[in-house]
Amino acid sequence: MSRVTINEIARRSGVSKGAVSYALNNRPGVSAETRARILAVADQLGWAPNRTARLLSGSRTDTFGLVLARDPRTLASEPFYMEFVAGLESVLSTRSYALLLQVCVDLDSELTTYRKWSSERRVDAVVVVDVRVDDPRLLLLTELELPAVFVGDPSVTAPYTTVWTDDSAAMDAAVAYLVTLGHLRIARVSGIDDLSHVQIRDRAFLAAAAAHGVTGRIHVADFSAEGGRDATRALLAGPGSPTAIMFDNDLMAVSALSALSELGVAVPAAVSILAWDDSALCEITHPQLSAMSHDVMGSGAHVARRLFDLLEGTPPAAHLDSTPRLVVRGSTAPPPAQPVGAPVAASVVDSPVS
Amino acid sequence: MSRVTINEIARRSGVSKGAVSYALNNRPGVSAETRARILAVADQLGWAPNRTARLLSGSRTDTFGLVLARDPRTLASEPFYMEFVAGLESVLSTRSYALLLQVCVDLDSELTTYRKWSSERRVDAVVVVDVRVDDPRLLLLTELELPAVFVGDPSVTAPYTTVWTDDSAAMDAAVAYLVTLGHLRIARVSGIDDLSHVQIRDRAFLAAAAAHGVTGRIHVADFSAEGGRDATRALLAGPGSPTAIMFDNDLMAVSALSALSELGVAVPAAVSILAWDDSALCEITHPQLSAMSHDVMGSGAHVARRLFDLLEGTPPAAHLDSTPRLVVRGSTAPPPAQPVGAPVAASVVDSPVS
DNA sequence: GAGGTTACCAAAACCGGTTCAGTCGCTACA
């Protein structure tokens, strides 16, 4: 168990430390025979590099950071993050990079974390998710000169490398699908509305509804199960209630389904439900949820590749990862027979729940 | 942005490098005045320690490792792991320790990961979850001399520090509760059955059923949503089907609920459902799921504390973390009126699904 | 055959800390 160092290898193969370093790193500076001899000795001794020592010379840490600012329990019930992390990790591990994960309660502690990481030089770069409008992290990271890859819409992540999904196009497709089924009153339950992708979906939703001449209505929620449930109840309470509801993540859609079951509203006969993200959750309900499917793991892997690009000096750019695509399951169908009358093509935004 | 080193501080405060080190680490060897002067200079210069350099001298890495061997997508839909990680993390971050997380597909790659971590000295210790009977990891970690904390039953984690939950006691309570409600035929859908805690629950379940003189039946599944659904269908198909079913995690219970809804079986009127673990998932269904509740985050935090103990040389021991406690919600109720006749107090184990 | 490359390798500096063996001056005590 005594550790094998390159000093030992140098001694045994009768060369200098430097020569061993060249040989082991496959760099020029030693002859083929010497290299082979050194490698043989290293192999025989079972040498493995000491990461710490190696990192001390370079100034890298071989670590990327990810901060998730969200209540841990709700974090856990949303499959999104774990899938994303697994995706990141699948690429990082092939390069022996580590992911430093920090779960914290709010944006302020997230900023504090970046400051700490930066001063301690704990990470080579960070991944920023849940981008907001006028996001303070953008400014801070610039100030700290901490390299970062953003996951969000390029329009708000300005000079940074960004991986994004075309939510606008996906929203168009989603609305078009529901309209084709015959729905004239469509609602959207959105997530926390200072997140930029939520706003982008909002705009695309209203635009698509208007373009198709149907009623589009937005109810602001917060991605949580309670939010989904409350929104559903509220939407069904009033007159002219929607015949189709889209949700901003699958967790809200699942809890909407249970709220509807509780209310005795049949899905999809009376109301159609469409989820977003499409994790495994969508397949454990009855009926199974139709969803705008998004390869979250793939997206994580993509982000990881951009992180490495960043370190290699690739200039910042926006990279389209994918466009969520419609997966039809059992929760969407044509609306129930309509009372005759021209639909009113108006668009309304409800005030957020308190 | 130019980094401040202790050399710089030594120069500016007119003392040696060593003195600075003593002062900054709050160790004896310098007078109070000198210490104050050095600290003032360090503060003024905005010094932060270089972790890498510090770690090179000691032989620690300030990192713990966790390998999760499971398909990433099912991993994501099970809230357990994310909650556990958040719990670990809550303690690690206060000590500036990092968690090295590795998601891999099977046990073999998990073993490979340990070997790699060990040879590269990437972690100070690891956390082992999902302990199996005759777990090969136990042997390997001993061989590698890699410190570890196991999460599982002390009976199978032998000489290692272990954090466990008293599943036997919890199972007793669960069965007693269902019996008290009047159930005479109770089934249990278990998870992957070479996991030791699954076997422990199995034994406790059969024993409790026998003790109460009711029929206890075990159906082996695999923790997955499909497994839960299939098990539910199978259990209800035959004659003498159970009036209450317990599941080994909440994911299976949720998907059972949807399977029952599909079959038109009322919950809890016709069949009672009891989940295990009790993540937020249990509260987004209709009816909400009664569950054996287990503070997974707390357990993660507990494990983290034991990891630090380990480094400080605390001898291995088994630590009881908690006993899952019953949380009654809407999915359990007395069974439907029984046909008259003496219950048969037999216990059966179904063969696993292919 | 003198001067210039080039290939190969040794030696040493370096990364930024920690730690240990001494040195120095001072006090306490025999």
Place this chain on the structure above:
DNA sequence: TGTAGCGACTGAACCGGTTTTGGTAACCTC
């Protein structure tokens, strides 16, 4: 008065690599 002991501090070794510098021999070249 000699010396043992101690606190405060210096200087240097050390952790295990990477990188730079420099030296030597062989090979070319005019």
